Amino acid sequence: MLATRTIVEDILELKQERRAILLAHHYQEAEIQELADWVGDSLELARKARDFEGDVIAFCGVWFMAETAKVLNPTRTVIVPDREASCSLVESCAVEPVRAYRQRHPDHVIVSYINTSVEVKAESDILCTSRNAVQVVNSIPPEKTVLFLPDQNLGNYVQRQTGRCNMKIWQGTCIVHATFPARRVVATRSEHPDALIVAHPECPQAVLDMADFIGSTSAIIDYCVRSDAREFIVMTESGVGHSLRKLAPDKIFHFVANENCNCSECPYMRLNTLEKLRDALQNLEPRVEIAEDLMRRARVPLDRMLALR
Numbered sequence: 543m544l545a546t547r548t549i550v551e552d553i554l555e556l557k558q559e560r561r562a563i564l565l566a567h568h569y570q571e572a573e574i575q576e577l578a579d580w581v582g583d584s585l586e587l588a589r590k591a592r593d594f595e596g597d598v599i600a601f602c603g604v605w606f607m608a609e610t611a612k613v614l615n616p617t618r619t620v621i622v623p624d625r626e627a628s629c630s631l632v633e634s635c636a637v638e639p640v641r642a643y644r645q646r647h648p649d650h651v652i653v654s655y656i657n658t659s660v661e662v663k664a665e666s667d668i669l670c671t672s673r674n675a676v677q678v679v680n681s682i683p684p685e686k687t688v689l690f691l692p693d694q695n696l697g698n699y700v701q702r703q704t705g706r707c708n709m710k711i712w713q714g715t716c717i718v719h720a721t722f723p724a725r726r727v728v729a730t731r732s733e734h735p736d737a738l739i740v741a742h743p744e745c746p747q748a749v750l751d752m753a754d755f756i757g758s759t760s761a762i763i764d765y766c767v768r769s770d771a772r773e774f775i776v777m778t779e780s781g782v783g784h785s786l787r788k789l790a791p792d793k794i795f796h797f798v799a800n801e802n803c804n805c806s807e808c809p810y811m812r813l814n815t816l817e818k819l820r821d822a823l824q825n826l827e828p829r830v831e832i833a834e835d836l837m838r839r840a841r842v843p844l845d846r847m848l849a850l851r
């Protein structure tokens with residue numbers, strides 16, 4: 543009797559046929575991360591996508607990340623397992639008010655987090671990720687007023703780090719990080735007094751104030767792996783636990799549930815599954831399609847960010 547083919551075998555075969563690369567964000571299910579050619583934070587994945595020379599980028603992350611990949615490498619086919627994999631920050635920031643702001647304040651510098659739609663990127667002067675947001679804002683002449691959008695927690699963090707007064711901050715939030723309650727972090731720390739607290743800058747200030755380290759998903763993983771400490775309270779999406787447990791099997795990681803889902807999983811990221819990835823590779827759908835002019839305009843602020851070292 544013939545053995546049934548597994549989804550994993552199908553994906554690996556399709557990947558080869560399609561000359562595809564599989565890029566995965568740290569918030570993907572462990573089984574997707576295991577199959578990926580590269581797992582990273584949003585900045586690392588953007589660079590990988592830009593430099594890819596094959597035909598298809600299968601982006602296991604959320605839609606704005608795949609749009610970014612398309613803008614940076616427009617001749618490749620970019621697919622995502624689930625078209626509904628959005629982001630609450632993208633949803634919080636429509637393009638019309640950003641355009642209106644730009645018209646009212648043509649002299650202000652618009653710094654957009656990469657968690658924005660391609661339309662908002664096209665209206666921006668420079669982009670940033672959680673990894674380089676402080677560096678990006680510091681690169682702007684101090685006399686210029688900055689509009690930072692859309693994440694208020696990241697914006698407030700950047701403002702505290704840079705000491706910049708002339709900075710206006712959009713009021714968007716991440717539904718996962720913004721609802722991590724500080725009292726639950728305090729309770730977890732009292733149960734594990736030796737644990738260090740590591741946090742993503744999308745967390746509220748009360749959580750960041752308790753953190754021993756603040757950084758992007760990859761920076762959090764690097765910090766925990768290199769640290770001499772053995773126990774950590776990890777204030778970000780629990781998908782990072784996969785790399786943490788692989789790279790530091792002897793260390794202990796605690797995740798704190800937020801008040802939104804009483805979990806620490808991103809509902810958008812978790813829409814992607816192995817089955818949907820296989821189907822996307824098979825059908826080359828859902829596929830990112832962006833008008834040429836929009837891509838050209840969105841590329842400018844992306845390139846400005848990527849040029850910063």
Ligand code: 13P
Binds near residue numbers: 582657671673758759
């Ligand atoms: P990173 O850039 O740190 O990977 O973060 C992306 C994100 O969506 C965090 O919620």
Ligand code: SF4
Binds near residue numbers: 628629630719779811
């Ligand atoms: Fe967006 Fe938050 Fe999900 Fe990151 S974790 S993709 S910021 S909703």
